[in-house]
Amino acid sequence: MHVFIEKENREIELKKACTGIELLKELKINPNTVLLMKNEEIVLADEMLPEDAKVTILSVISGG
Numbered sequence: 001m002h003v004f005i006e007k008e009n010r011e012i013e014l015k016k017a018c019t020g021i022e023l024l025k026e027l028k029i030n031p032n033t034v035l036l037m038k039n040e041e042i043v044l045a046d047e048m049l050p051e052d053a054k055v056t057i058l059s060v061i062s063g064g
Contacts, residue, residue, distance in 0.1 A: 001051050005029075007059040020045035023055070033060055 001014040003023070018026070020036045020043060031045050037056040038049055049055055 001049055001053050001055055003027075003055045003057065005057045007034075007057075015051065017049060017051045017053075019048055020055075023049060024057075027057075029057065034058060035060060 001017070001023075003012045003014060004010070005012070005027070014023075021031060023036075024031045024034070024045065035058045036043050036045060036047075036049075037058060038047070038053050040054075040056075043049075
């Protein structure tokens with residue numbers, strides 16, 4: 001799985017399938033602070049991400 005972490009401008013490769021929650025836990029990223037995109041579509045964190053997926057982790061920004 002090809003993973004791009006937008007906040008860190010970093011790319012990593014994983015040789016396994018996992019859910020979004022598992023991926024975020026492994027990368028020590030709080031799931032409440034990001035959106036997951038699989039192959040350019042927003043997905044839920046409990047969705048399975050196959051080994052051949054292109055995943056982007058986008059930071060959520062809020063303000064007032």
